[in-house]
Amino acid sequence: MTNRSSEEQTRLGVVVSGSLTRGVDVRLDTSISVEDIAVGRYVAIEGAKRRFFGMITEVSLETADPSVATTPPDVSDPFIADVITGTTIYGKLRVMPMLTIGSDAASILEGPQPAKTVPAHFSSVKLASQRDVEVVFGAEDEKRFYVGTPLDMETKVCLDIAEFVKRSNGVFGKSGTGKTFLTRLLLVGMLQKNTAVSLVFDMHSEYGWEGKTEKGYKVKGLKQLFPSKVAIFTLDEESSKRRKVSTDVVVRIGYNEIEPEDIELLRQTLNLTEVSAQTVYQLAREFGDRKWLETVLNLNEEEGKQLISRLNIHDSTYRNLRRGLENLRRFSFLVPKAHENSVQRILEYLDRGINVILEFGRFDDFAAYILVANLLSRRIHAKYRENAEREMGGEVAPSRPLVITIEEAHRFLNPEFSSQTIFGRIAREMRKYNVTLLVIDQRPSGIDAEIMSQLGTKITCLLDDERDLDSVLTGTSGKSELKSVLSKLETKQQALIFGHAVPMPVVIKTREYGTAESYKELGFLNAVELKKKTEKDIEDLWA
């Protein structure tokens, strides 16, 4: 097959039947073996008036006569095997036509459009050439970022980053399928194309300074590649120091910043009953939004008793609540009063176009992650919202689009909490306020279906749970066909991209990340080059 794919185009067969919703059936030519075909490969169909582009979604074995199955011919004889291949027995493909280009000049200029019909009978089907892929996905430019290559091809598949950041997006895949690598690549893309600024809640501290591959090699994080454009914030200074990561800001959060909604969100992780979570609101009314937590945590037993009798709270509820809140004390980043306003610092950096990566260090449990991510995002979102409203009034310039990256998203966006967390709101209201999400998750079925349907572009590595597959493909045309492609992805370096930022679904082999060459391609300058560049910049400045 490698020899063939190096040819400009290889004919596979002819269209024999099909429909727009099911996809067209292609009878394979005798010379093509089904074993050379893979689902997810990309084909071009020459119709009489227009060209179609589609994806192979199914490969099947067919016989001209059903009795072949009961009395198989003697295929041990090479002559008989040769004769019946392609005649009595043959291969069939199911191809989903996705895009079309008309043959007249106007339609060629217009570019590929979604396919609204199918190619005529016996149209010839070819493997897509490098050129076809380029026409569809565009070449790398200031808006498009190269994310990988189609299966068995060397052409670059580019993602329109400007379009990408206009909607909330998702990266899904089983654990160990390369979600982190893919996300790091997307972050680099956004950074490189300068279309948006990122805020990453980095639960396992793997995006900022350096990460590790499954084999144990170290790979450079964003800060190493783009030192001037990335700032690392940390919740756990000691962990960062141990890892020899130079952090820009240590984040501290005051008790006064924690609101009852934050606690409600943590109900499961703090093991609170529903009633005790509701009681928090009562306490907040009693002591004020800014002071309640500190006051409650400092109550001694006597004062506690007085409080519950005054507010008519059940004793067991109070105990349950108290036990849960005590858990917060082990988070050393929570302090009675923070000296610095972390939200303000993050916003300052974001305003300057510097991407912020917040490392969690040893606090990589869900309680800390949910608390901090939700709390910070809520404030930041509020500021963006305010800014967007002012912008409508013509007072200020539009703020730079912000992409918030969250991991383990099903913890925030499950049907129970999605209406309460800020992330649920961001995902729903989309780009109105210039804030979107990049959701990373291994269990998409846990995410609220309403949110899933709002995600613009989904990038999916291998998933094999039926419910996860269904949930990722909700609202996508050709769902069952894509499902077969998705469940057959390789476990490494392969992903299916579909949605807003790509003209059609495409399976890619993810771009290389981690070698010196790949860093260079991504715009990383080593010390010597950096020095040269600085000298040139200075020269340019004074010239």
Place this chain on the structure above:
Amino acid sequence: MDIKEVKNQKPKVKGGFGDKIGEVIETSSAEFTAQCYKLTEAPPLGSLVKTQDKFGEIYGVVYNVETHSLDPGRRVLARGENMKAEEEIFAANPQLSKLLTTDFRVLLVGHVEGKSIHHYLPPKSASIHSFVYICRLEEVRAFTESLDFLSLIMNARIPVPVDEVAGACIRYTSQAHSDPNAFLIKAGKELAYMLSGEVNRLNSLLKRLK
């Protein structure tokens, strides 16, 4: 196998490629019967023969060869009880070769008009008393470039099993091609399309092609 080797196999066809071997003695739209000039020099089953007249050439495939007494009232008798070799019978009874005759029946499979070959029945049947020639190798090759004539054989109603005739014809004509095996596969595929609902028949026919 190249053509030279094929030519070396000449003894397969008595009388040789391109030779005149007989004369049409009975003719109809779909077939004709020819009488051999020599008793023992009948063309093999499945071989490609042609006749010529002023309208053009008519091609056919030999499907039956029959040697019988010239006089329908007189049966041929066994004569070799006391002889050691079959040849001695003819030596002792020289009249036999005059009293017996060999006929062969030919299924029409195409014709040539001007320079173009057509793989369907000619508009006019073969002329009576026209000479019958065994086709030359290059004629066989040119005629079998397309295998459309196979359907005429497969659909013929003849007293001999058509599969046997088709098999014999394909084997015979394959010798004229530079790559006989490729030709056999091509012909096999053509048969597979024709017999797409009859796998067992196809199987046994394919086994006859080797």
